[in-house]
Amino acid sequence: MKLMTAALLICLLGFAAGLYLPWWSISFVAALVALVLSLKPGHAFLAGLIGAFLLWGGMAFVRSQANDDILAHRMSQFILKRDSPGLLILATAIIGALTGAMGALTGGLLKKMRGSRS
């Protein structure tokens, strides 16, 4: 399915971009993928949401596991005012997801806008 392919691409390319570029590069990557794959805005939003959720949530989860949640215990108390590594990972995934979704949506709407001109 095009949507799932897009989501996966956003996840992988987002990771690659993140090796060299700041955190919001996920937004750009999502926009680019939506544009290139000609996603409808609604599908773009979902693809960005899912792709970025997987990337951010997945990476945070893997890193936290390897760390035995030491940092997540401390940082969740800081940011969320409760000791819950899982909640912090979820929050991470959600923030990434929102950023990716908005980026992808923007890309999808750009495509739609340009697509209508031709």
Added chain:
Amino acid sequence: MRILSFLIALILNIGLVYVLDTKKVLPAPLGRLLSPQEGIWQNAESLNEDFNADIKFDGLKGKTEVFLDERLVPHVFAEVEQDAYFAQGYIHARFRLWQMEFQTHAAAGRISEIIGPRAVSYDRNQRRMGMVFGAENALRAMEKDPEIKAACDAYTAGVNAYIKSLDASSLPLEYKLLGYQPELWNNLKTALFIKAMTNDLAGYDRDFEFTELLKVMGEEKFRMLFPEYPDSLSPIIPKGTVFSNNGMPVSQPANADSIYYHREDSAWVQPGFKPDPANGSNNWALSGNRTKSGKPILCNDPHLSLSLPAIWFEMQMTTPAYNAYGTSFPGIPGIVIGFNDSIAFGFTNSGRDVRDYYEITFQDETRSAYRFNGSWKPTALKVESIVVKDSATVLDTVAYTLHGPVIYDHGTDRGLQDGKAYALRWVAHDESNVLRMWWLLNRGRNYADYLDAIRHFNVPGQNMLFASKSGDIALWQQADFPLRWKDQGLFVMPGDDSAYLWQGFIPQADNPHVLNPVEGYIGSANQRPTDSTYPYFIPGSYEVYRGIILNRRLAAMEQATPEDMMKLQNDNYNVFAEFARPLLMRYIQPEKLDGKQKGYLDMVEKWNLYNNPQEQGATVFVNWWDSLQTVVFQDDLIHGQRSLQKPERFVLLEALLRDSAWPFVDDTRTSEREDLASAVTTALQKASVELNKKEADGKLSWGAFKNTTVYHLLRTSAMPFARAGLNNGGGVNILNATTHNHGPSWRMVVHLDTETEAYAVYPGGQSGNPGSRFYDNFVDTWTRGEYYRIWVMKASEHSDKRVKWKMTFKS
């Protein structure tokens, strides 16, 4: 329509990124912080983190190998000594960079840059106190010494090599949370770190408080509250030691009686940020005739605020010149407390006063001249710029006089009236090269080397303990100590009369010292170094009771082993309570107590005098005595709205033991005459308010009440980074000097056997990263009073299973 949808989405997109990247809307840049590739998740250090590294740097002269063991203690082997300092700088930065910069920013009065306007008052005080002034003077002396300059240059280069390797994702956590980046290190920062420690140990003073007290109470009462010698003094240098001379001559100014002792006006300044007067330590050495092995044992536990990252960093440094192991300060090169293949060395704070204030009269508001010996002398005016995060830079012009900087005048927010101004004369301002002491100690072989080394150390005054494998034990109380006439420096002095200047320093050879005493032991616990036969006036802030219990225990040591020493460092016996409890029990009026209070009385009576964590009697005693201090002094030590300086703990106890009808006991606010019985009883009744609350919370046992907490350097703003609720014993006046957040920051026992056998522990971890398993992994060991066996690694042992990682440094 489609254009509109796109534009709205674009704006929302940009807006979202903005909100998540800055602190303008949300309290934290959550996008940046929670990004798995850029933010905090990058600081979640894997349990199997690989610390191996190959560092190439052009200036290195040879190869250096660093083996990290399973506690992340680095064992440095350098072909060229200078490279060892490079490696040390790199390693200190690798594990503790944020702490190094934060502490030196604090020393330099630059905290406002990081945390904003609420730190301006602190920063201004640091500048005016001459922290940077002193550091610059020290730096000048350090850089005139080619060997020290080379060591510092290499150290700085090492720190910077690490800093330059960082990018946004690899920054230490605190930088990400506070939103700034590290700047490069330099030798001045090393000097600033030294000044920061100097302030912690020699920055506490009471000159203004004493001056006020003298004025309000008069001399007789002042002497009663602040007698020079406690009755029960157990000095460092054995009593009966004969001092070789009558001391250098020193003359009291002719007008002292009127100008100094009986000033007409007040000299009051709202107290600023003072270091903790409890900053102190224990150290002791046993000679071979008191140990089981016949070889000396040296022990040291410095008492500082407990913090994470820890102030100390454990390591070994082997160069062609020496093989040294111990603890180091991230910020300066060398091993600070520790040992090498021949000797061991340790430090306690002397508590001696090296800081005086001089009252200044400016010619006018420009502060460009001040009165001295009848004429107007020009000041040097320096403008300090305090950069403030998210706010305008604050400028402060500081006037410098021959005494030193004018720390308090109308430009400071310290409640000064009548155009008065005060300059600070502090030995820490003088040019000095203290690093040379450690440079020499690290390679020292014997007593002569130690003596040679310590002569370079001018401040803060320290009780420097020494022991050698060849069997010597020694202690010198060392610094440049001002030569004072009796009472000089207790009170604020006139700054316009050269008769009040320091008339020199006490000759180094006259500093209190002892070598191989017949007693077979030497110990120091921040007490007065000598009895009253010492021919100099040496004011200071001294402990009394730890010295008593330490000397008592050492005198009883026979066939001592390192285990005995570790037990002694963790000794919770409360000798103060030994003297004070009989007094309380004699005068308490049980008939005036309610049921709960009678219960508390019972606890104290049955208590075994150990401040062990499970003891409730300890909690009751401590609160009862504190309450008695308040009951006795609260009516006397008040002047209008101001509280006056409270006396040291020994004063009330000894006065009451001598005379239960001590005049201060009476509450002058009432028409009746209160006696000791009523004071003691009232004290317990008042203390029981807090005790009842604690008992209801289940926190009456001493460990729970004390709630020992190792705070992060950002203190209560960073509680998730702290370790709270450590259930251990100890306290004030006790060898295990652990209070709520202060105590033995390093514990070390060194048995100078042919093969050195040493043990150490500190309440922290080698890594300053709160996401690392090495952040606080020593804390529980320390809390339990346990130690790690030190591994003095040999180069040939590089295949030992204790070696986990390796770092190499070469050009």
